[in-house]
Amino acid sequence: MDVAATNPLLDGLRIEPTPEPTVLVIFGASGDLTNRKLLPALYQLARGQRLPAQFKVLGVARTDWTDDAFRAHFHDSLKQFAGLAQPDDVSTALASDLFYVGGEMDDPALYSRIAAKISEPGWPDGVLFYFAIPPSVYGDVVKRLSEAGLVKPRTPAGWRRVIVEKPFGTDLKTARDLNAVLHQHLDEPQIFRIDHYLGKETVQNLLVFRFANGMFEPVWNRRYIDHVQITAAETVGVERRAGYYEGAGALRDMVQNHLMQVLTLVAMEPPIRFSAENVRDRKLDALLSIQPLVPQNGENGGAHNVVRAQYTAGWVNGKEVPGYRQEDGVSPTSVTETFVALRLQLDSWRWAGVPFFLRTGKRLPKRTTEIAIQFRRPPLHIFKRVSPTPIAPNLLIVNVQPDEGISLRFEAKLPGSRMQLAPVMMNFRYGSAFGKPVPEAYETLLLDALLGDPTLFARHDFVENSWALITPVHQMWEASGLESIPTYEAGEWGPPEADHLIQADGRRWRTL
């Protein structure tokens, strides 16, 4: 047996295989994302022994730091966001593999310094670039990386990958432009477009739930399902992101990426095997089956399918909060939507006639993300005479956050001599069933990128087709020239118009 070809000691080892030797180059190393998410995720991966045997991190940013300053920043980040009051052996060892190069992103000399650093003896030739920088500079950074010869490995065993943070464009045109720039210098398999929703355990579990159980898939279609509701509710306002959010709004910020990913996992056909391309192909099929939100021949067609709104002053999480237009950095005449509700129709054999309702917003009463599959009622209510209470339809709820799990609602007989019915819930919760901490999405996704597994990352065609669906809505809104949009009081579940949207279909939003 050729012991040298593969690592025989991994056979049967419960700790998963670790990635090949890697240099992680983080652009935006002094930024908020690196501080809050990436550095804590790296530490947790090190604790779980998931980092490569040879691993270096090269931080890149404009901030004038030394290696030691970056390492001190790393320890501060762990203190603040990983609950590590004092450096431990693991963080100390990992810190010694942290290095830093400072400079302006548009300065060619910066890339020469990066090239010199990662070519030093002992530095691996597998390089993962992480773009934790504004999307407006992605194209320029990729171009300069390419010009410096950094997107091609030095050795046959080497590799180069790039993780790109959302947003991937702001509409169809910019998304296409961005993909075109990336594809000028990189092949699609080298590009990992991160959507942290896909790193959530419950979202991944959707595939297992649907395709590793024999009992759900047969009823997962128009014959048994009445409609689907996907809700992503936040209690926070725009916080420090007003500059970005003013130009984005809820439709761009949440629907085009996160909710479309979730929707397609719910709606996709079974892939023939669990491989990145098969899963992503089936998701794309589901996306392509969604009917245009704004019919090309109907002037106000979109009004039936989309509702937008903006929060006004109200009361959330036990305190009074200002309205959106009163937030720091927000225009007092802003018509940016902080809430959006949509009605989607999928034109496929599986889903014809089954509406998918999506809603997402800021300053809603509670923070929760869930997928609710509502089944059709039984064709005949045989208990009507003895139990006049209407039968509640069966409901399957996938809790994405914060309490990850799955619940099933069904009818049961109330104890007693009378035949009375009442809905009951059967609950599965990740937190209590397995007793293990659920990994942070960034840990999962960073590790997948290190391993070169793109399953949980967005492909270029998915991104573009998602924009193709959303962009006409923005164009319709812009064309309307409205100076105000519907409002909802902070701490309420959106505007009345959102209720009307779903009620027009004979349904109603779940009370969460």
Place this chain on the structure above:
Amino acid sequence: MTSPDMTLLPNGREVPFADIEATLARLARDGRRRKGGPARALTATVVVVGEHDRLIDAADALAHLSEAEGVRAILISEGGETTPTARVTEHAIGIAGLAPKFLNNAVAALRLSSLPTAVWWRGGAPESLQEIAHLADRLIIDVLDPSSAWSIVDTIVEQSAVTDLRWTRLTRWRSVIAHLFDLPEVRSVPVTRLSIAGADPFAARLFAGWLRSALHWGTDVTIDLRPSGSSDQRAPLDSVELDADGHHVSIARRATRGCLRAEIAGRDASTRVVPLGEGTLTAVIGEELGVRTRDLAFERALAAALEIPAWQ
């Protein structure tokens, strides 16, 4: 006589065997009322068999686990009782002094149907071990001297996935070496000598057996096992060293820090420090219960370990 603080499940209710299920249902209902919230999903039955004293700390470990996971714990000590009473808590059942020939019947009656059953073997007659394997999806050997249990593993593995809790404790050690062997330049050089120092001779043999079976060593690789220092719960070994042409790989436990330091000396020198993990009985058995499948690497390691002489 058992002292009061050594009573198995001292907070449990004493009930006849026939009333166990009804009592569990009542306690679960009361628990839900007290704590609020819905019923939890159950995931497994864990049967612990052993002498009374060894069941006490197992009960403690499983109490923590049952709080975190949906586990039903059944603790049984062997004795001469044919009509035993049981002590029952919300998550656990304790039966003291049950006649070994009825062990099977008790487990068959009390295990959760349709969910995996793990048997945590902390002592008892080898015949009972063989019998109970029929009811177990997974058998976890956890005895100080596993010689007799190990000797019958090959007759059990077709019925039940078998492991030894030592194997779980060695996971971090194994993964550290495997990590270093990810480097092609390390695994391409033939090993000439393996030295293992530790307090548990069976753990040392198992580890050596694993390397021998996984790396297909012949008799040309010298294996040197020697007792050293004191082991704590988290680490059955103190150090492992591999000599190869141009490389020296060493892994040593950092006694005070709960970490392993792995080092490659020579060409391509490299160092890694990794945590040993929590290492408590709760954590180790919790990790083991997360495994549901047959562990062929363990079986091969054990077969090889049985051919390696223990230190004197």
